Amino acid sequence: MHDAETPRDTLLIVEDEPKIARLVADYLEGSGYATRHIDHGDQVLPWLQEQHGEERLPSLVLLDLMLPGTDGLTLCREIRQRWPEVAIIMLTARVEEVDRLLGLELGADDYICKPFSPREVVARVKAVLRRSQALRDPAAIAGSQLTLDDEGWRALADGQDLGLTAVEYQLLKVMMQSPGRIFTRDQLMDRMYRDHRIVSERTVDSHVKKLRRKISDVWPEREIIRSVYGVGYKYQPEE
Known part of the structure; x- marks a missing residue:
């Protein structure tokens, strides 16, 4: 878990590949965000429920499609139903069009295909957070x-x-x-x-x-x- 000094928003990175998660976190923290990292699908909903109880939900979840335990699409559906104010960007190495559409159909705000540039992730995060600002205000x-x-x-x-x-x-x-x-x-x-x-x-x-x-x-x-x-x-x- 890593905190930026003056975070604008807290972001949850759900990714089971440590190098990718660390790289993305470094770039996001360099842009002023706070990050949290979870590497197993089964841990995501309990963690979000705990944060919800403490009124500390993240502004956005970067959610990998393929995870150990609960998969990304199932998590996307559950997060959208329980916490609609939380934005979701799907990360996927599966480029088939059906997967992209399914991710958006389940409520994702955007998706990014692997391999990706960390700078692209930062840009997409900023764009999605701008669009979802109305959810928080x-x-x-x-x-x-x-x-x-x-x-x-x-x-x-x-x-x-x-x-x-x-x-x-x-x-x-x-x-x-x-x-x-x-x-x-x-x-x-x-x-x-x-x-x-x-x-x-x-x-x-x-x-x-x-x-x-x-x-x-x-x-x-x-x-x-x-x-x-x-x-x-x-x-x-x-x-």
């Missing part, structure tokens, strides 16, 4: 002059209340927290309905349709909730 999510007010459960477009329902507000918030990320309907349902009620994909489509209509009432020329054919939806603020 949800009261001030803004984009395209669209602002969320958590206390009032209101979405304001150019200061005008969109009049969203609670479900529509939650749907918009989930997508705004990860601009550009494609969410499947199942992922949106999981985040919208934390009581795990059973709803159809058409229910999500219906909520998205209503949300779009309310946004277009204020911004008729803008399309910030976009469909991705055959996959789902994403929030894409205008540049």
Whole structure:
């Protein structure tokens, strides 16, 4: 375990190859981050649970796909379900497209293929943490002059209340927290309905349709909730 002198964030490195873990940790610590290292899959969830109890969860997990004990994809799924505020970058030597898509499908924010440059890892970490900042400061999510007010459960477009329902507000918030990320309907349902009620994909489509209509009432020329054919939806603020 290694601490930077003035860390901006704490990062967990889950990697069973010591040389790779040390190299990545050195570069991250050189960029001002604190790091923790775990080399066995079975140790990850208990450690995170302990940190959760002490309110010391890491900001991001660098998660190797192939691990002894619990594998990376299973861990990715569990971390995303239990601690959605924690960002995840998958590390993998398996370059098959299905593995990449599966990792993202399970909730990873990004993936990096081995062999990689440590500088690339640092750059990806910084980019993911910037995108996920809204998860750690949800009261001030803004984009395209669209602002969320958590206390009032209101979405304001150019200061005008969109009049969203609670479900529509939650749907918009989930997508705004990860601009550009494609969410499947199942992922949106999981985040919208934390009581795990059973709803159809058409229910999500219906909520998205209503949300779009309310946004277009204020911004008729803008399309910030976009469909991705055959996959789902994403929030894409205008540049």
